[in-house]
Amino acid sequence: MSRLASKREPNIDVLSGPTEGLLIDVLDVLESLWGQEAVPKVSAFDDPLDGLILTVLSQNTNDNNRDRAFDKLKSLYPTWDQVAALPSEVLADAIRVAGIANVKSTRIKEILEVVRQAFGSYSLKGMSSWEGGAVMEFMLSLPGVGPKTAACVMVFDLGLPAFPVDTHVARFCRRMGWVDRSASPVSIQEQMETLVPEGRKKGAHLNIISHCKAICRARNPLCGSCPLSDICPSVVLN
Ligand code: SF4
Secondary structure: OHHHHOOOOOOEEOOOEEOHHHHHHHHHHHHHHHOOOOOOOOOOOOOHHHHHHHHHHHOOOOHHHHHHHHHHHHHHOOOHHHHHOOOHHHHHHHOHHHOOHHHHHHHHHHHHHHHHHHHOOOOOHHHHHOOHHHHHHHHHOOOOOOHHHHHHHHHHHOOOOOOOOOHHHHHHHHHOOOOOOOOOHHHHHHHHHHHOOHHHHHHHHHHHHHHHHHOOOOOOOOHHHOOOOOOOOOOOOO
């Protein structure tokens, strides 16, 4: 764990985030624990539209229900042309397990229509040559798509540098004292985007989520088993 083994470091400023050295050290520790910079446990879809719809399904539910809804939808209606032609109620039935199915079915149909109008078909493959700023702008123009969803598609399906901040990543950044305790995920994403090195964004995002699910849990974090406890200002030792 090298430099992190020293005492808790006072070099954190919630206005500017962690120092570069501290951030890199923490990312290194998380990589040694979870290894997803070297071997990410997610793979890109052939068409970024699949990744976008999967991320829409993930809103307000867990990964398991998201995946069950996506798999059922794709097995019943393998093409986005078929999905776009479905009545909203039928689409909602297919994705019911992901929760708020009526809202999500309406959003999905609206998104598919915007994509068809913009690209001439139900596909986002045409986006593969776009720059990050243009992708983000287009994504944010879609109904129900916010910065986190846009960043997920960018980093996972388009290979662009982005650092999505979900509830886990937000909790970790707050507990580490890198951002204000009341900072929203959107503002944390804005701040951390500029701090996490470009080539490490995807793996860092995945490692932090793994760490938060296993150790830095929302309730009863296992600080006694956390290799960051020496430098974490939120450590709770039982
Ligand atoms: S010491 Fe505790 S609060 Fe801090 S990162 Fe580790 S598990 Fe989370």
